[in-house]
Amino acid sequence: MTTRRSNFLTEIIDADLAAGRVSRVATRFPPEPNGYLHVGHAKSICLNFGLARDYAGTCNLRMDDTNPVKEDIDYVHAIQKDVAWLGFEWAGEVRFASDYFDQMYDAAEALIRQGDAYIDHQNVEEIRLNRGDFTRHGVDSPHRTRAIAENLQLFQAMRAGVFVDGTCVLRAKIDMTHPNVLMRDPLLYRIRHAHHHRTGDKWCIYPMYDYAHPLEDALEGITHSICTLEFESNRELYDWVLDHTRHPQGEAWNPRPRQYEFARLGLGYTVMSKRKLLQLVEDKRVNGWDDPRMPTIAGMRRRGVTPEALRDFADLIGVAKNNSLVDIGKLEFCVRQDLEKRAPRAMAVLQPFSLQLTNWPLGHTDLLEIPWKNGEAATRQVPFGREVLIEREDFSENPPADWKRLSVGKEVRLFGAYFVRCTEVIRENGEIVGLLGTVDLESRGGEAKDGRQPAGTLHWVDASSSIDCELRLYDRLFTVEQPDADGDFLPHMNPDALQVLQGQMEPAAAALPPATHVQLMRVGYFYSDPVDSAPGKPVWNRVIGLRDTWTKAPGRTEGRPDRRKEPQEAKKDDGKKDTAQKKNRAEWRAEKRASTPELAAAYGRYAALGLEAEIADLLTDETDIVAFFDAALRAHPNPGSLSRWFLNDLEGLRKGRPLADIPMDGATFGHFVALLDGGRITVLAGKQLLAHLVAQGGDPVALIGTLGLGKVDDHAAIQAAVDAVLAALPGEADRFRAGDQKLLGVFIGAVLKQMRGSADAGAVRQILLDRLKA
RNA sequence: UCGGGGAUCGUCUAAUGGCAGGACCGCAGACUCUGAAUCUGCUCAUCUAGGUUCGAAUCCUAGUCCCCGAACCA
Numbered sequence: 067m068t069t070r071r072s073n074f075l076t077e078i079i080d081a082d083l084a085a086g087r088v089s090r091v092a093t094r095f096p097p098e099p100n101g102y103l104h105v106g107h108a109k110s111i112c113l114n115f116g117l118a119r120d121y122a123g124t125c126n127l128r129m130d131d132t133n134p135v136k137e138d139i140d141y142v143h144a145i146q147k148d149v150a151w152l153g154f155e156w157a158g159e160v161r162f163a164s165d166y167f168d169q170m171y172d173a174a175e176a177l178i179r180q181g182d183a184y185i186d187h188q189n190v191e192e193i194r195l196n197r198g199d200f201t202r203h204g205v206d207s208p209h210r211t212r213a214i215a216e217n218l219q220l221f222q223a224m225r226a227g228v229f230v231d232g233t234c235v236l237r238a239k240i241d242m243t244h245p246n247v248l249m250r251d252p253l254l255y256r257i258r259h260a261h262h263h264r265t266g267d268k269w270c271i272y273p274m275y276d277y278a279h280p281l282e283d284a285l286e287g288i289t290h291s292i293c294t295l296e297f298e299s300n301r302e303l304y305d306w307v308l309d310h311t312r313h314p315q316g317e318a319w320n321p322r323p324r325q326y327e328f329a330r331l332g333l334g335y336t337v338m339s340k341r342k343l344l345q346l347v348e349d350k351r352v353n354g355w356d357d358p359r360m361p362t363i364a365g366m367r368r369r370g371v372t373p374e375a376l377r378d379f380a381d382l383i384g385v386a387k388n389n390s391l392v393d394i395g396k397l398e399f400c401v402r403q404d405l406e407k408r409a410p411r412a413m414a415v416l417q418p419f420s421l422q423l424t425n426w427p428l429g430h431t432d433l434l435e436i437p438w439k440n441g442e443a444a445t446r447q448v449p450f451g452r453e454v455l456i457e458r459e460d461f462s463e464n465p466p467a468d469w470k471r472l473s474v475g476k477e478v479r480l481f482g483a484y485f486v487r488c489t490e491v492i493r494e495n496g497e498i499v500g501l502l503g504t505v506d507l508e509s510r511g512g513e514a515k516d517g518r519q520p521a522g523t524l525h526w527v528d529a530s531s532s533i534d535c536e537l538r539l540y541d542r543l544f545t546v547e548q549p550d551a552d553g554d555f556l557p558h559m560n561p562d563a564l565q566v567l568q569g570q571m572e573p574a575a576a577a578l579p580p581a582t583h584v585q586l587m588r589v590g591y592f593y594s595d596p597v598d599s600a601p602g603k604p605v606w607n608r609v610i611g612l613r614d615t616w617t618k619a620p621g622r623t624e625g626r627p628d629r630r631k632e633p634q635e636a637k638k639d640d641g642k643k644d645t646a647q648k649k650n651r652a653e654w655r656a657e658k659r660a661s662t663p664e665l666a667a668a669y670g671r672y673a674a675l676g677l678e679a680e681i682a683d684l685l686t687d688e689t690d691i692v693a694f695f696d697a698a699l700r701a702h703p704n705p706g707s708l709s710r711w712f713l714n715d716l717e718g719l720r721k722g723r724p725l726a727d728i729p730m731d732g733a734t735f736g737h738f739v740a741l742l743d744g745g746r747i748t749v750l751a752g753k754q755l756l757a758h759l760v761a762q763g764g765d766p767v768a769l770i771g772t773l774g775l776g777k778v779d780d781h782a783a784i785q786a787a788v789d790a791v792l793a794a795l796p797g798e799a800d801r802f803r804a805g806d807q808k809l810l811g812v813f814i815g816a817v818l819k820q821m822r823g824s825a826d827a828g829a830v831r832q833i834l835l836d837r838l839k840a
Numbered sequence: 841u842c843g844g845g846g847a848u849c850g851u852c853u854a855a856u857g858g859c860a861g862g863a864c865c866g867c868a869g870a871c872u873c874u875g876a877a878u879c880u881g882c883u884c885a886u887c888u889a890g891g892u893u894c895g896a897a898u899c900c901u902a903g904u905c906c907c908c909g910a911a912c913c914a
Contacts, residue, residue: 199910201841245843247910256912299909393851616875714892714900815858827894
């Protein structure tokens with residue numbers, strides 16, 4: 067893969083590296099060992115390990131085993147196997163969250179000593195009730211003010227096992243009225259008298275994810291802790307934990323890990339939650355975690371999907387923050403693309419159908435040498451005799467006009483063998499049970515002496531030597547694209563997701579060992595089942611069918627729904643205002659003004675200055691905006707341009723930061739706008755200058771000189787720049803003259819860039835148009 | 841209802857104020873000892889409405905829609 071993958075995470079890493087926030091990249095893949103990994107995890111694995119590889123960093127494999135009642139050692143082994151199979155190598159040994167239980171405990175005691183955590187004896191219901199919800203604040207626990215010494219003693223008692231499960235918990239002391247519910251005194255530790263797959267019975271208290279995870283990352287020196295979108299709200303708590311704990315040696319965490327979230331993989335026609343996959347396994351609706359119908363890595367591996375295909379798929383779908391539902395056809399594309407390159411070709415018929423060649427010498431068998439793959443040297447022997455078996459659906463009694471296969475009187479080529487012609491159908495009770503035909507004995511190897519070309523080529527096997535084989539055909543596990551969209555997903559299971567056929571295979575292919583890929587010609591890519599195949603009794607899994615542009619199969623699950631949106635219906639505004647509607651922002655501000663005389667006065671003042679109501683409204687959002695704007699007005703009494711630059715540019719640049727935090731005061735802003743109104747600098751230069759003022763402050767007039775932003779009115783200088791740009795872009799100039807108007811922007815941009823924003827865009831545009839006319 | 845995210849071809853994803861690009865799918869054709877592969881071409885998108893700007897997917901304002909969050913799960 068030579069393409070450099072880039073996404074919002076690589077941008078963050080690039081910036082971190084450039085700014086020196088980190089000096090190396092350390093990621094981790096942290097599964098909970100409570101189930102098998104699926105293709106969604108594969109995306110995460112490729113991301114985390116891929117980032118580590120691309121930046122010459124490291125990626126740890128860490129089992130997030132903080133809940134002993136759900137986790138199991140068997141899963142640990144399966145996970146390791148899957149990650150390794152995907153082709154990734156983790157740094158050092160496999161890590162376990164449980165390796166850090168001692169440090170986590172110590173950090174918790176430190177939290178208590180700092181007064182940042184307490185033991186709560188409320189029960190589950192009380193805690194839930196007192197946490198409040200989205201509409202109500204929480205209320206403090208009665209135990210929130212317990213003395214530090216008592217908290218410490220209770221926590222030690224918790225650890226010592228004096229309490230039964232559920233007696234009490236350790237909670238962080240944050241804020242029960244916090245708008246983020248996760249920050250309302252989150253639980254840090256709970257009591258669980260349970261056997262842990264690794265620490266055995268050493269512990270009877272276990273840390274919660276939100277407390278454990280940041281510490282695991284920090285202890286391992288992770289720089290970029292990448293997780294899925296549903297953890298966005300948890301990030302605030304992640305940061306709180308790292309802000310309130312220190313390295314065992316006593317320093318603040320360095321590097322300080324940061325959490326970033328990306329969209330998990332949603333894939334059509336399957337389910338991806340571990341809970342649902344576990345249910346399929348436990349209810350025996352599939353044959354285990356590695357059932358080839360499952361979206362698990364183990365299932366896909368057994369089906370015959372390769373690690374390369376899975377990695378290609380991860381690259382193909384990219385990484386972003388959009389909730390997305392990926393078309394399963396993309397996975398199928400990657401699988402086909404990979405297998406097309408690697409799979410040797412062989413022949414088998416799914417539904418054998420007899421063709422007797424009446425002019426073939428009785429008892430004679432011809433051994434043909436056919437290459438395993440076109441253009442490659444290796445061959446295998448393929449017997450050919452008087453009776454061959456072809457695919458039932460390759461014969462039609464009443465073929466359509468463009469039929470390229472067999473029908474009565476028509477000639478086809480049997481791949482790598484002979485031309486045959488069907489002369490007659492054999493019927494039993496009116497049903498066609500076989501065919502009679504003739505062979506062109508001169509066409510051995512598939513070429514006729516006279517050079518004639520039949521319309522089609524079929525796959526086939528020799529009836530007397532072919533081997534019985536079991537062919538397992540897989541289809542999508544569910545019949546609808548989003549089985550878990552609403553309600554129960556089980557009714558949507560595809561009963562035909564597994565179809566078992568008894569077919570006939572050419573001997574050389576049937577002798578291939580288990581875990582071998584082949585393309586069964588004209589049928590699909592197959593993989594000899596690594597578990598159920600036995601010598602002399604081959605079992606083949608169809609990994610994926612060949613792309614089929616011939617058979618349109620209406621009603622099959624292949625159909626892809628068009629998810630095109632209905633054109634949005636224009637909302638009818640019948641003038642009747644819904645009184646239950648929530649307040650919009652303007653109404654909210656109006657209310658605030660009504661209760662703040664200072665804002666109301668400013669609003670009146672601004673309106674009197676001739677500002678539009680909407681502008682005056684926005685400027686009176688907060689009192690510090692008013693103060694800032696008033697100062698600017700005193701420095702430069704032009705409300706119109708002042709308000710435009712404030713609202714359209716400064717508001718974007720400060721990105722929600724309080725005005726007090728930016729190193730530019732209102733008067734300076736006024737002086738800045740005066741520069742623009744006075745024609746000292748251009749709009750483009752103004753934007754650069756403002757960005758500088760917001761970031762670093764300074765004196766606008768002096769900065770014009772330092773940054774070289776002074777406006778150039780010299781017509782000749784602009785003309786020279788225009789000519790230089792046009793000379794550098796001759797092709798574009800021609801295209802523009804040919805009518806491609808969009809390119810004018812490219813020219814203007816290039817000239818402006820060359821003149822570092824010092825030329826007026828309007829003037830540049832005019833000169834450009836003049837020049838291009840010539 | 842509160843907080844946090846998100847909205848670009850049918851799907852996934854780029855464009856960081858300057859030519860809306862790529863891939864999948866689909867369609868058409870060429871080629872073919874696989875109706876495969878390969879090759880060529882084509883169809884198809886910036887949530888809406890205002891504003892700023894020479895120029896807006898990108899900046900501002902207002903709205904709409906979608907997702908996540910109220911386990912002693914992760």
